[in-house]
Amino acid sequence: MISALMPNYNRADLAFERGEGAWLYSTDGRRFLDFGGGIASSSLGHGHPGLTRAIAEQAAKVMHVSNLYRVPQAEKLAARLVENSFGDSAFFCNSGAEANEGMVKMIRKYQAENGHPERWRIICFDGAFHGRTLAMISATGNPNYIKGFGPAVDGFDHVPFNNLNALRAAITPETAGIILEPIQGESGIRSANDDFLPGLRAACDEFGLLLGVDEIQTGMGRTGKMFAYEWSSVEPDVMSLAKGLGGGFPIGAVVARAAIAENMKPGTHGTTFGGNPLACAAGNAVLDVLLEPGFLAQVSARSALLRGELAKLSREFPDVVQDIRGRGLLIGIKLGVPNTAMQAACLAHGLMTVAAGDNVLRLVPPLTITEQDCHDAIRLLRLAVQDLAAPKVAAQPVDAAR
Numbered sequence: 468m469i470s471a472l473m474p475n476y477n478r479a480d481l482a483f484e485r486g487e488g489a490w491l492y493s494t495d496g497r498r499f500l501d502f503g504g505g506i507a508s509s510s511l512g513h514g515h516p517g518l519t520r521a522i523a524e525q526a527a528k529v530m531h532v533s534n535l536y537r538v539p540q541a542e543k544l545a546a547r548l549v550e551n552s553f554g555d556s557a558f559f560c561n562s563g564a565e566a567n568e569g570m571v572k573m574i575r576k577y578q579a580e581n582g583h584p585e586r587w588r589i590i591c592f593d594g595a596f597h598g599r600t601l602a603m604i605s606a607t608g609n610p611n612y613i614k615g616f617g618p619a620v621d622g623f624d625h626v627p628f629n630n631l632n633a634l635r636a637a638i639t640p641e642t643a644g645i646i647l648e649p650i651q652g653e654s655g656i657r658s659a660n661d662d663f664l665p666g667l668r669a670a671c672d673e674f675g676l677l678l679g680v681d682e683i684q685t686g687m688g689r690t691g692k693m694f695a696y697e698w699s700s701v702e703p704d705v706m707s708l709a710k711g712l713g714g715g716f717p718i719g720a721v722v723a724r725a726a727i728a729e730n731m732k733p734g735t736h737g738t739t740f741g742g743n744p745l746a747c748a749a750g751n752a753v754l755d756v757l758l759e760p761g762f763l764a765q766v767s768a769r770s771a772l773l774r775g776e777l778a779k780l781s782r783e784f785p786d787v788v789q790d791i792r793g794r795g796l797l798i799g800i801k802l803g804v805p806n807t808a809m810q811a812a813c814l815a816h817g818l819m820t821v822a823a824g825d826n827v828l829r830l831v832p833p834l835t836i837t838e839q840d841c842h843d844a845i846r847l848l849r850l851a852v853q854d855l856a857a858p859k860v861a862a863q864p865v866d867a868a869r
């Protein structure tokens with residue numbers, strides 16, 4: 468019989484009642500250390516006083532008014548995103564896929580308004596993940612996501628990640644822009660090489676293309692900088708955000724340079740809920756924490772602690788823990804045993820993680836984790852690794868006489 472809740476997810480038989488910091492308490496009275504962070508979204512952990520107060524206070528005043536009116540909370544959040552990035556102007560929506568849709572529309576609109584309506588195609592990369600709407604499954608390009616949903620949406624070309632020659636060869640007179648994740652998340656925490664973003668920037672400048680970064684997973688402090696492009700020497704033209712931006716409250720954003728944003732005149736694009744007072748109150752509460760002096764340095768320090776301990780685990784169990792990837796608190800553990808088995812073993816010991824492609828286990832905890840949380844996570848992970856690394860002992864014959 469079909470469940471009332473549609474069966475499109477593989478859910479663990481586990482539900483949570485409440486949380487505190489990085490810990491979640493299940494309805495059956497157990498406690499779990501959340502190093503999955505609601506898939507890199509619960510950036511301030513659970514029950515964060517500032518975030519919960521901001522949401523409760525805003526909900527009691529006014530949640531939603533529509534974009535027929537000014538929304539001061541959105542104006543404030545936009546100003547802060549602009550002030551802390553390359554961008555000049557921000558648009559708010561409700562999810563990551565929707566932010567990427569907006570980003571692609573803005574890239575095409577810019578080209579159309581600047582005398583190049585024939586430039587509408589977007590170059591994406593193998594291994595990308597950009598979301599699950601009809602257009603974004605085509606931008607993602609994974610045939611498993613497209614199959615059964617009709618013809619792929621045209622306008623997205625794919626080239627190998629980290630291959631500048633292939634990228635240049637794929638540019639045509641119809642190319643409008645390039646979009647990429649500075650660190651590919653879903654496909655296995657695969658980082659752009661140091662010369663890749665500068666190479667893309669150079670190609671964009673040479674051919675009049677726009678460079679868009681999908682920072683839905685890597686942005687909002689996740690890598691130890693506010694945005695992951697900041698680890699490179701170049702700036703993009705447009706950027707999508709979601710996941711950590713609301714600390715668990717659904718909100719997405721597109722941040723763009725003025726030359727792109729100025730084309731988005733009344734009537735060009737929109738959403739009913741996007742940027743409502745409640746969502747933007749959550750976003751502002753998250754930024755209050757991220758912008759505290761020293762906070763991003765603390766993210767990097769926690770990352771260094773975890774990576775140091777993971778390196779030890781890797782030396783001890785080289786067949787199981789093969790490689791440590793990523794940056795900041797976006798950590799990928801390349802495994803020599805199936806990642807789903809490791810995820811299950813971690814969960815059995817009380818540690819929540821997320822599987823990613825390329826047989827990687829992803830650690831994407833709240834950015835607010837304590838040193839003790841890191842030590843606890845490593846202790847639980849070690850138990851799981853020991854379970855899966857245990858040498859297979861031949862079954863002992865049972866002495867029937869006893």
Ligand SMILES: *Cc1c(COP(=O)(O)O)cnc(C)c1O
Nearest residue numbers: 562563564596597598652683684
């Ligand atoms: C999660 C994610 C998306 C999709 O976001 P949704 O909110 O699930 O629509 C897009 N791009 C990247 C890089 C992501 O990690």
